[in-house]
Amino acid sequence: MKKLTALLMLCGFIALTGCNTMKGAGQDIQRGGEKLENAAERHD
Incomplete structure (x- = not known):
């Protein structure tokens, strides 16, 4: 037992x-995705 x-x-x-x-x-993956999203928005 x-x-x-x-x-x-x-x-x-x-x-x-x-x-x-x-x-x-x-x-960590979520934070990375947010950074990529922010970078894409800045370059639009």
């Missing part, structure tokens, strides 16, 4: 870490 609990906790930790990483990547 202790091994199962430890495994579930480890899986939960990995899932939370992955979500934070994907959220950060999404924010």
Whole structure:
């Protein structure tokens, strides 16, 4: 039972870490897109 609990906790930790990483990547991509959009608007 202790091994199962430890495994579930480890899986939960990995899932939370992955979500934070994907959220950060999404924010970086969004910022990059906004900069490209602003640059395109300046050159119109």
